[in-house]
Amino acid sequence: xxxxxxxxxxxxxxxxxxxxxxxxxxxxxxxxxxxxxxxxxxxxxxxxxxxxxxxxxxxxxxxxxxxxxxxxxxxxxxxxxxxxxxxxxxxxxxxxxxxxxxxxxxxxxxxxxxxxxxxxxxxxxxxxxxxxxxxxxxxxxxxxxxxxxxxxxxxxxxxxxxxxxxxxxxxxxxxxxxxxxxxxxxxxxxxxxxxxxxxxxxxxxxxxxxxxxxxxxxxxxxxxxxxxxxxxxxxxxxxxxxxxxxxxx
Amino acid sequence: xxxxxxxxxxxxxxxxxxxxxxxxxxxxxxxxxxxxxxxxxxxxxxxxxxxxxxx
Numbered sequence: 001x002x003x004x005x006x007x008x009x010x011x012x013x014x015x016x017x018x019x020x021x022x023x024x025x026x027x028x029x030x031x032x033x034x035x036x037x038x039x040x041x042x043x044x045x046x047x048x049x050x051x052x053x054x055x056x057x058x059x060x061x062x063x064x065x066x067x068x069x070x071x072x073x074x075x076x077x078x079x080x081x082x083x084x085x086x087x088x089x090x091x092x093x094x095x096x097x098x099x100x101x102x103x104x105x106x107x108x109x110x111x112x113x114x115x116x117x118x119x120x121x122x123x124x125x126x127x128x129x130x131x132x133x134x135x136x137x138x139x140x141x142x143x144x145x146x147x148x149x150x151x152x153x154x155x156x157x158x159x160x161x162x163x164x165x166x167x168x169x170x171x172x173x174x175x176x177x178x179x180x181x182x183x184x185x186x187x188x189x190x191x192x193x194x195x196x197x198x199x200x201x202x203x204x205x206x207x208x209x210x211x212x213x214x215x216x217x218x219x220x221x222x223x224x225x226x227x228x229x230x231x232x233x234x235x236x237x238x239x240x241x242x243x244x245x246x247x248x249x
Numbered sequence: 250x251x252x253x254x255x256x257x258x259x260x261x262x263x264x265x266x267x268x269x270x271x272x273x274x275x276x277x278x279x280x281x282x283x284x285x286x287x288x289x290x291x292x293x294x295x296x297x298x299x300x301x302x303x304x
Contacts, residue, residue: 041285044280
């Protein structure tokens with residue numbers, strides 16, 4: 001090194017003290033490094049990793065939708081009543097949830113069973129609740145954060161927003177009505193008429209269940225909607241898939 | 250430790266600072282795109298506190 005004359009040499013008082021401080025110093029630096037690594041991991045996990053999983057889920061959902069596309073819409077008359085999906089196998093991805101409010105490319109596969117193993121990749125349908133188009137409550141759960149965060153933006157839904165459930169048969173357009181925050185034990189949100197035990201259902205409802213607040217599982221954010229229309233596959237994608245007004249005008 | 254590493258870097262001060270930033274960027278990129286994706290399956294079970302939680 002040629003620049004020693006330019007910089008004042010810093011000498012520690014004695015060699016022994018210097019060596020002791022050196023070891024402690026290195027240990028300290030290692031601990032700080034470990035701390036920084038943990039924070040980096042957390043940042044990566046909730047940022048990059050989750051965004052990657054979100055993109056993957058959008059892709060797999062789009063691929064499933066594509067499988068259902070008919071080459072050219074047959075011009076047969078539309079069926080008046082929505083086709084009710086027969087109960088699928090546990091873990092089977094049988095529908096795709098599309099929410100224009102969550103973005104034009106948003107799509108997540110809905111699979112049977114609202115358990116963690118299903119929710120790691122899909123939105124899970126609570127077994128025993130109604131199926132798409134069926135009178136009663138089509139109740140599904142999805143992660144609010146992590147695991148692709150399919151219901152991350154549930155709090156941004158505005159009354160009237162389209163919640164479109166696509167199946168092999170066509171598109172079920174539900175309209176968002178309201179949301180509420182409940183305790184995790186509030187299983188009555190899954191009732192045929194949510195929160196009203198013993199009441200006979202008269203319409204086809206959808207209930208979205210996600211965690212609240214974000215990054216916590218202390219409460220649940222519940223979103224309710226009701227079926228507006230069914231569009232058979234032969235009629236092509238419904239207008240409800242178009243972008244919603246910017247802020248619930 | 251880091252002071253010693255910094256001293257090993259060649260060139261004038263501005264170049265060493267630049268190199269140090271570059272090294273940190275390389276390490277972070279390696280962590281983000283190689284190390285973390287490999288270790289995440291081992292860490293996820295540890296950070297899911299309640300198996301019945303929906304999240």
